[in-house]
Amino acid sequence: MQNTIVWFVVLGVILLVGIGMIYALRVPRVAPKTYPADQGPNFIDVSAYSPEMQEAYELFTRKCSRCHTVARPINSTFTPEEWRAYVYKMMKKPGSGLTPKTVDKIIEFLVYDSQHREKQTQ
Numbered sequence: 001m002q003n004t005i006v007w008f009v010v011l012g013v014i015l016l017v018g019i020g021m022i023y024a025l026r027v028p029r030v031a032p033k034t035y036p037a038d039q040g041p042n043f044i045d046v047s048a049y050s051p052e053m054q055e056a057y058e059l060f061t062r063k064c065s066r067c068h069t070v071a072r073p074i075n076s077t078f079t080p081e082e083w084r085a086y087v088y089k090m091m092k093k094p095g096s097g098l099t100p101k102t103v104d105k106i107i108e109f110l111v112y113d114s115q116h117r118e119k120q121t122q
Contacts, residue, residue, distance in 0.1 A: 040074065
């Protein structure tokens with residue numbers, strides 16, 4: 001008798017898991033958000049930058065690519081204050097892997113890069 005009850009429970013669990021999987025597969029997929037900046041270049045030639053800024057670029061690409069394309073910040077035109085606010089906002093997101101120490105280095109790089117590339121286009 002006990003053996004029969006166990007088999008009914010096992011079959012019931014299998015049936016419920018199967019129904020759950022069917023419903024999960026029917027849920028429409030949501031496409032990730034894309035922004036115009038995502039369509040631009042996804043790298044910066046930092047060979048003319050100081051070794052410190054080249055190191056900061058590596059940190060920037062490693063950390064920022066965890067959540068979005070690197071093209072998004074590279075092709076954005078923020079002021080230093082906007083960079084600071086934006087990167088600190090990113091730090092608060094779950095799973096970002098950003099710490100106050102890394103955030104400061106990333107902000108320093110983004111501000112330096114935006115000023116450096118701005119001079120090159122003038």
